[in-house]
Amino acid sequence: MTDTVESAVTRATLLLQSSSDSAKLDAQVLLLDVLQKPRSYLFSWPEHHLSDAQQQQFDEYCQRRLNGEPVAHITGLREFWSLPLQVNPTTLIPRPDTETLVEHALGLALPTTAKVLDLGTGTGAIALALASEMPDWQITGVDRVADAVSLANTNKQRLGFTNVNFVQSNWFSHVAAQQFDLIVSNPPYIEHDDIHLSQGDVRFEPLSALVADDDGMADIKYIITQARDFLVPNGTLLIEHGYQQSTKVHSFFAQMAYTNILTVKDLADNDRVTLAQWPG
Incomplete structure (x- = not known):
């Protein structure tokens, strides 16, 4: 029986x-x-x-x-910001920690029709969460992996959002000369020798979306450096990072002449997101 x-x-x-x-x-x-x-x-x-x-x-x-094998890969779904998102092994599984980034992005004083860029969009989780709350924002999500862009578009179509667009781009390479009120990113930030890479669900996720050179700081530094050409005056860059990286991220933002630098803690009280303004 x-x-x-x-x-x-x-x-x-x-x-x-x-x-x-x-x-x-x-x-x-x-x-x-x-x-x-x-x-x-x-x-x-x-x-x-x-x-x-x-x-x-x-x-x-x-x-x-x-x-x-992660539950999300078995069922093909993961909830993020109360949105049911399709997932697969080509992208990271959206995690609750990243909702901290979404929450603080939504709390910024931005124009009603703000232009927003999500770098390394993966499933489209961040872009779609923002789109669900701010229907007048014009949101672009980019990822260098074609399969990720396809997955993000599938999620967009299932949810029926019309204020977000997904494009294949290696960071800013296909963004052209646009400028944005807000740029957000959850880039790779784990060190190559981090023991957690051989544990739990991350064993089934793409290393390219997890690991970065320079003790996990390479992509973060690249984004901070390049974003200055893509932000409007006093535009905001908001980056998720490892809980031990906030001092390095804060310092590099200052080195690159950003202002109003602020680090935000996640629900577990770990430093998780740092945001700053580009004075232009």
């Missing part, structure tokens, strides 16, 4: 404890994807038995998760 909803979650939780810090949540998310039901179903129908096909698919999902 197949599992009930309740026993499926219980069994999978025990199975996944050795490979996940969120075993019960993983089990629930995987089961709901198999059942194609909302979360409330877990509590409303705990005695419902899975069909044979559902049991087989759930067991396969659990085995993939046991092998370390």
Whole structure:
């Protein structure tokens, strides 16, 4: 006989404890994807038995998760800023820490029809989150990886946003001579020898989107340097970085003559985002 909803979650939780810090949540998310039901179903129908096909698919999902594959890659979806985004192994999985960047971008005093550039857009998470809150902003998201641009466009179409455009570009290479009120980026900022690269979900994500030279600072420095040619006077650059990099990022912003430099902490109270203005 197949599992009930309740026993499926219980069994999978025990199975996944050795490979996940969120075993019960993983089990629930995987089961709901198999059942194609909302979360409330877990509590409303705990005695419902899975069909044979559902049991087989759930067991396969659990085995993939046991092998370390991220839940988001198994289901093909990840929620970011309450938006359901398609994900795949060509891009980073959007993380809650990055919502700190979105939150502070939305809090800036920008023109009603601000022009915004998202560098290294990946799934389009940041650009689409901003688009969802500011329908009059004109947002461009760029990524050097064609598959990432395709994925971001798929997410845009599924969500129905019309105020965002995705373009293939290696940072600023295909942005032309435009200027923006706001530039945001979650660039690669992890050092090549960081032990976390061999742990958890990041093992299944593209290294090119995670790792940077110069102790993780190479892309951050490039963006800070080049953004000066693409910001309007007093425009803002907002960059996500590692929790131990805020002093280096702050110092380089100052070295490049930016003003009003501010570092913001994430929900875990770690330095996560630094923003600054280009006086023009």
